[in-house]
Amino acid sequence: SQTIHQWPATLVQPVGSPLSLECTVEGTSNPNLYWYRQAAGRGLQLLFYSVGIGQISSEVPQNLSASRPQDRQFILSSKKLLLSDSGFYLCAWSADTPLGGGLAGYTFGSGTRLTVV
Amino acid sequence: RKEVEQDPGPFNVPEGATVAFNCTYSNSASQSFFWYRQDCRKEPKLLMSVYSSGNEDGRFTAQLNRASQYISLLIRDSKLSDSATYLCVVNKGFQKLVFGTGTRLLVSP
Numbered sequence: 001s002q003t004i005h006q007w008p009a010t011l012v013q014p015v016g017s018p019l020s021l022e023c024t025v026e027g028t029s030n031p032n033l034y035w036y037r038q039a040a041g042r043g044l045q046l047l048f049y050s051v052g053i054g055q056i057s058s059e060v061p062q063n064l065s066a067s068r069p070q071d072r073q074f075i076l077s078s079k080k081l082l083l084s085d086s087g088f089y090l091c092a093w094s095a096d097t098p099l100g101g102g103l104a105g106y107t108f109g110s111g112t113r114l115t116v117v
Numbered sequence: 118r119k120e121v122e123q124d125p126g127p128f129n130v131p132e133g134a135t136v137a138f139n140c141t142y143s144n145s146a147s148q149s150f151f152w153y154r155q156d157c158r159k160e161p162k163l164l165m166s167v168y169s170s171g172n173e174d175g176r177f178t179a180q181l182n183r184a185s186q187y188i189s190l191l192i193r194d195s196k197l198s199d200s201a202t203y204l205c206v207v208n209k210g211f212q213k214l215v216f217g218t219g220t221r222l223l224v225s226p
Contacts, residue, residue, distance in 0.1 A: 043216055
């Protein structure tokens with residue numbers, strides 16, 4: 001069966017520090033991968049998605065970046081965190097179907113709760 | 118207009134009650150529709166897909182009205198464990214899902 005792992009679960013970082021969040025998927029190949037952020041009391045905002053190694057689509061211009069160095073690994077990074085980067089970061093995967101990952105539903109990792117202080 | 122709109126609630130209902138949530142979406146080209154459930158401080162989890170003909174999963178019934186661009190979720194015989202936020206989700210293009218901000222349900226004894 002497929003599983004998705006995300007770490008760390010919680011993180012407190014000072015303003016201006018770098019960030020690296022990692023997400024890996026097991027039990028499937030060529031998944032579509034996604035990074036979402038959920039600010040306190042807000043909805044889920046799509047940050048990045050990837051349909052293959054090295055292929056990253058950015059949805060919202062900001063000081064975050066994403067990389068996909070391996071088929072089942074998705075990394076979210078920042079060189080300098082801002083207070084506004086605080087939130088609940090969720091990685092998700094969907095199956096690569098001929099009709100597209102958005103048509104199959106996503107499975108989320110357990111998330112990283114980031115507080116920038 | 119938001120891509121997916123939901124009443125934020127909260128809906129406060131007693132155990133055993135029937136409750137319905139509605140959702141509207143703006144993109145008439147959307148093809149896939151889902152309801153997700155999110156517990157406090159947890160990740161969203163897929164509750165059910167929504168099919169054109171309507172579908173049922175135990176106490177949960179989902180309906181889709183394409184003409185009105187409207188999705189609904191009906192929960193019968195509410196349980197305490199149904200307390201959560203319910204997210205309406207619609208696809209955008211082939212690769213992306215857009216999430217509503219959610220409707221909060223509180224079931225009380």
